[in-house]
Amino acid sequence: MSEGAKRGWRDLPAGALILEAGNAERYFTGDWRTQRPVIDLQKCTHCMLCWFFCPDSAIRVSQAKVEGVDLDHCKGCGICAAVCPVKIRAISMVEETQALRAGKDRE
Amino acid sequence: MAAQKATIAAIRSPSVKELSLHPDLLSGGHRLCAGCAESIIVRQVLLAAQAPVVVINATSCLEVATTIYPYTAWRVPWLHSLFENAAATVSGVEAAWRALQRRGKIPEERIAFIVFAGDGGTYDIGLQSLSGALERGHRFLYVCLNNEAYMNTGIQRSSATPLGAHTTTTPAGEVIPGKLQWRKDLTGIIAAHRIPYVAQTALTPQPLTDLTTKVRRALEADGPSFLNVYSPCNRGWRFEPADTIRISQLAVETCYWPLFEVVEGEWRLTYTPREKKPVAQWLEAQGRFRHLLKPEHRHVMDEIQVWVDREWESLLARTGRAAAKRDEAPPRPAPGHRPERAEPPQTARAAQGEGGAARCPCGASSPGVQWGCLFCGRVCCPRCAYSPEGLTVCARCARDLFGIAEPPALASAERRWISRE
Amino acid sequence: MTRVVALTGNQAAAEAMRQIRPEVCAAYPITPSTQVMETFAQFVADGRVDTELIPVESEHSAMSACVGAAAAGARVMTATSSQGLALMHEVLYVASGLRLPVVMAVATRALSAPINIHGDHSDAMGSRDAGWIQLYAEDAQEVYDTLLQAVRIAEHPQVLLPVMVCFDGFTTSHTIERLVILEDAEARAFVGEYQPAHPLLDLKRPVTYGPLVLPDYYTEIKRQQREAMDHAPGVIREVGKAFGERFGRFYGLLEAFHLQDAEVALLLMGSAAGTVKGVVEGLRQEGIKAGVLRLRAFRPIPAREVAAALAPLKAVAVLDRADSVGSPGGPLFTDLRAALGELPVRPRMVDYVYGLGGRDLLPEDVRRVYSRLVRLAAGEGEDEAVCQYLTVREAPRPLSPVGGA
Numbered sequence: 001m002s003e004g005a006k007r008g009w010r011d012l013p014a015g016a017l018i019l020e021a022g023n024a025e026r027y028f029t030g031d032w033r034t035q036r037p038v039i040d041l042q043k044c045t046h047c048m049l050c051w052f053f054c055p056d057s058a059i060r061v062s063q064a065k066v067e068g069v070d071l072d073h074c075k076g077c078g079i080c081a082a083v084c085p086v087k088i089r090a091i092s093m094v095e096e097t098q099a100l101r102a103g104k105d106r107e
Numbered sequence: 108m109a110a111q112k113a114t115i116a117a118i119r120s121p122s123v124k125e126l127s128l129h130p131d132l133l134s135g136g137h138r139l140c141a142g143c144a145e146s147i148i149v150r151q152v153l154l155a156a157q158a159p160v161v162v163i164n165a166t167s168c169l170e171v172a173t174t175i176y177p178y179t180a181w182r183v184p185w186l187h188s189l190f191e192n193a194a195a196t197v198s199g200v201e202a203a204w205r206a207l208q209r210r211g212k213i214p215e216e217r218i219a220f221i222v223f224a225g226d227g228g229t230y231d232i233g234l235q236s237l238s239g240a241l242e243r244g245h246r247f248l249y250v251c252l253n254n255e256a257y258m259n260t261g262i263q264r265s266s267a268t269p270l271g272a273h274t275t276t277t278p279a280g281e282v283i284p285g286k287l288q289w290r291k292d293l294t295g296i297i298a299a300h301r302i303p304y305v306a307q308t309a310l311t312p313q314p315l316t317d318l319t320t321k322v323r324r325a326l327e328a329d330g331p332s333f334l335n336v337y338s339p340c341n342r343g344w345r346f347e348p349a350d351t352i353r354i355s356q357l358a359v360e361t362c363y364w365p366l367f368e369v370v371e372g373e374w375r376l377t378y379t380p381r382e383k384k385p386v387a388q389w390l391e392a393q394g395r396f397r398h399l400l401k402p403e404h405r406h407v408m409d410e411i412q413v414w415v416d417r418e419w420e421s422l423l424a425r426t427g428r429a430a431a432k433r434d435e436a437p438p439r440p441a442p443g444h445r446p447e448r449a450e451p452p453q454t455a456r457a458a459q460g461e462g463g464a465a466r467c468p469c470g471a472s473s474p475g476v477q478w479g480c481l482f483c484g485r486v487c488c489p490r491c492a493y494s495p496e497g498l499t500v501c502a503r504c505a506r507d508l509f510g511i512a513e514p515p516a517l518a519s520a521e522r523r524w525i526s527r528e
Numbered sequence: 529m530t531r532v533v534a535l536t537g538n539q540a541a542a543e544a545m546r547q548i549r550p551e552v553c554a555a556y557p558i559t560p561s562t563q564v565m566e567t568f569a570q571f572v573a574d575g576r577v578d579t580e581l582i583p584v585e586s587e588h589s590a591m592s593a594c595v596g597a598a599a600a601g602a603r604v605m606t607a608t609s610s611q612g613l614a615l616m617h618e619v620l621y622v623a624s625g626l627r628l629p630v631v632m633a634v635a636t637r638a639l640s641a642p643i644n645i646h647g648d649h650s651d652a653m654g655s656r657d658a659g660w661i662q663l664y665a666e667d668a669q670e671v672y673d674t675l676l677q678a679v680r681i682a683e684h685p686q687v688l689l690p691v692m693v694c695f696d697g698f699t700t701s702h703t704i705e706r707l708v709i710l711e712d713a714e715a716r717a718f719v720g721e722y723q724p725a726h727p728l729l730d731l732k733r734p735v736t737y738g739p740l741v742l743p744d745y746y747t748e749i750k751r752q753q754r755e756a757m758d759h760a761p762g763v764i765r766e767v768g769k770a771f772g773e774r775f776g777r778f779y780g781l782l783e784a785f786h787l788q789d790a791e792v793a794l795l796l797m798g799s800a801a802g803t804v805k806g807v808v809e810g811l812r813q814e815g816i817k818a819g820v821l822r823l824r825a826f827r828p829i830p831a832r833e834v835a836a837a838l839a840p841l842k843a844v845a846v847l848d849r850a851d852s853v854g855s856p857g858g859p860l861f862t863d864l865r866a867a868l869g870e871l872p873v874r875p876r877m878v879d880y881v882y883g884l885g886g887r888d889l890l891p892e893d894v895r896r897v898y899s900r901l902v903r904l905a906a907g908e909g910e911d912e913a914v915c916q917y918l919t920v921r922e923a924p925r926p927l928s929p930v931g932g933a
Contacts, residue, residue: 009748014688014756015627016176016749017726018736024136024173024180032141048123049312053352055146057135064124073135077142078349083312093349159731163596164738174739184728187738188595188622195589199554199596199604202580204729206551206602209578213601213729236592239585 033076050080120319142348155322165193165224194240226267279398306368309337345394542567551602554593587612591619598628601727610637624659629682646886647697790819792901831867842905
């Protein structure tokens with residue numbers, strides 16, 4: 001999942017500093033996943049618990065509303081589905097193979 | 108001081124919806140395990156902080172997984188130096204901030220200096236530098252991501268590992284049931300530094316913003332502050348990645364990991380479970396305690412319950428929620444086996460083992476003080492017991508497992524004891 | 529305008545630090561460098577310098593705080609000795625690996641066990657591969673002058689490496705000498721302001737310091753460090769020359785004494801050079817073509833310069849104030865022997881370990897070495913070991929009134 005050619009020693013910042021903050025978002029951990037969260041936005045109450053407890057900053061939110069899952073980074077841990085309130089259950093975990101077969105590569 | 112105390116206590120976290128309007132300062136694409144609690148904690152800490160943040164990270168899972176060169180998940184200035192020196196390193200950063208401001212080289216601006224370190228980097232190898240930095244009074248927040256073992260090197264025991272837990276250096280074996288010692292009361296040790304704000308917290312839906320509230324309070328404190336954050340590790344503790352938050356909540360509901368804070372020396376509970384659940388529910392949810400379900404180790408589970416009860420009671424007393432009973436002296440993490448303990452837990456198994464007589468095989472009819480053997484759970488009087496490093500092993504197990512000669516008092520009783528079986 | 533004052537080496541170091549005015553100093557007391565920070569702490573207490581002094585709880589934390597402050601963008605200094613330097617060991621690599629120009633005064637001292645508080649170079653030699661520039665001063669004047677230069681060397685954009693200024697424990701650290709001190713303004717103007725390229729406290733450009741670097745990049749980062757160290761000799765010379773042009777005392781990588789026409793010479797570092805120079809003056813009067821080569825820089829080792837200076841000689845002896853047990857000789861010897869390896873015709877070369885744990889080096893010890901060199905230069909065969917202990921008691925000896933062994 002690396003990008004481009006690796007630079008030679010003359011072209012790297014001294015002391016192994018990383019000068020581009022947050023560039024890890026270009027590293028995709030989505031391919032670790034064996035299951036993926038599917039959010040039923042009809043049921044979702046936008047309580048934000050899934051977003052609050054996501055280890056991978058992978059629940060996409062905007063203006064206090066849940067919009068979907070960042071599948072480039074979601075590792076499929078299932079915490080979001082687990083913390084979704086029992087009476088709502090808006091998130092289900094779907095086997096990755098099943099999801100791919102259904103052609104839902106991206107939400 | 109009182110005003111300061113009241114001010115801090117009045118601080119509340121914004122709601123989760125409000126927090127969601129803030130940018131995430133830790134990006135995705137880091138390589139912590141799926142379901143890791145650490146990045147959840149870090150995200151919440153960074154979301155709660157209002158001032159610009161500068162992070163100092165001790166060597167840890169968090170450090171290696173978030174900054175695999177040439178990628179960094181951090182959108183804030185971040186510095187890692189070594190394993191045991193995060194508190195000393197932040198001392199230098201914070202001193203530089205003061206000096207550079209004084210000389211007009213950087214703008215006058217408040218910065219929240221936040222250290223993240225694991226329990227190894229905090230309870231063990233980093234304790235000296237942390238103690239020094241707290242005593243010197245640098246203004247920073249130290250967050251211990253406490254997953255109760257050295258996870259970065261592959262699940263080795265630390266002094267935060269609970270009794271009975273299996274780790275790769277305290278493996279549960281045929282003879283020894285996992286770790287033999289209680290965890291260290293680090294939060295108490297930190298509070299003993301009399302810094303303005305110390306708290307214990309966890310990732311819990313109930314109360315939902317305990318962590319973020321405490322971050323806000325800690326950052327308001329005029330001096331060093333410390334958060335001991337419970338950080339379940341699904342790889343090390345053996346549970347499903349999706350259960351991270353459930354395990355946290357269970358630790359809180361069983362009072363194994365109570366949520367409290369010490370504001371300017373005043374101890375306060377920040378959450379009381381409606382119903383204190385048996386600690387077995389929390390233990391049974393984790394593979395690291397699986398061996399304790401075997402009948403021969405069941406007594407360790409009982410010991411853990413006794414310990415949790417004692418700790419909880421003393422915390423209630425300290426926070427003014429219950430009358431101080433035997434708590435005039437500072438409460439100590441009551442080891443199940445300490446010889447000097449006044450009221451030892453009489454384990455169910457130990458009592459049963461002696462037909463309810465609670466009598467040492469040597470014949471001591473009223474030993475006064477008794478211990479349960481760590482291995483077989485039988486009662487043994489202080490004269491007969493073998494007590495290496497504060498543990499109690501009955502004379503028979505000491506002989507069988509460690510080759511310790513049985514005490515003379517037992518020699519005659521031994522035959523009787525064996526024949527009874 | 530200058531002032532003539534009487535100070536110990538430690539006080540001279542503290543005086544230089546006061547004039548340099550680092551933003552942060554973090555230090556922990558240890559004999560024989562304690563006085564540096566004591567003196568400096570008094571300067572801070574009296575308001576004579578506005579440095580943030582961090583009285584840490586160990587040397588490990590001292591260097592850690594220095595790393596934090598330097599990464600933050602501050603100019604940082606400290607001082608230590610012996611066990612303190614040893615305790616800092618792993619942090620030394622962090623300072624150099626993150627390319628932080630920390631400057632540290634090291635009053636060199638023996639290492640335990642057995643415990644000994646007196647001077648030798650064992651401590652500094654233990655950190656010779658830590659990626660720090662190491663400069664060795666002969667006396668208090670040089671301690672002062674070198675610290676002022678060290679800041680410029682360390683912060684040079686082509687170098688950006690930490691610097692140790694080493695001077696002999698007690699002999700230099702505690703002996704009061706007469707020295708010339710610059711006016712504060714002159715010293716400050718010479719040192720200049722530190723302009724960090726990527727300070728941690730630049731909130732607008734968040735930088736990640738100290739990431740995990742795996743096999744795909746680690747070598748490149750280390751290669752950069754070698755390049756930086758390769759730039760150091762030129763910069764050390766340039767700064768030493770600039771200092772000389774301004775203040776009249778010139779410095780380079782090494783100091784040659786009567787070496788022009790010499791046939792035999794001693795190579796060494798630190799305060800013992802004074803004793804050796806005295807002996808050489810005497811030998812010259814006797815017609816012996818003796819010289820001295822004192823290294824000021826040990827890291828980087830000025831290999832080419834040493835080789836050029838020694839090529840015409842017939843026999844040389846290295847005086848090592850530390851042993852490297854298990855290697856062919858002391859650390860200085862093995863390095864210099866390698867440096868001379870390129871020469872088509874080499875002087876014969878032997879090594880003497882001397883002055884361990886504060887043992888005095890007496891003029892007669894030095895004479896003994898020169899007489900062996902004269903024999904070697906004359907081509908006389910011998911069966912003595914290449915590496916020997918010079919100041920060691922081989923057999924019982926009555927107490928000496930001059931304190932020698």
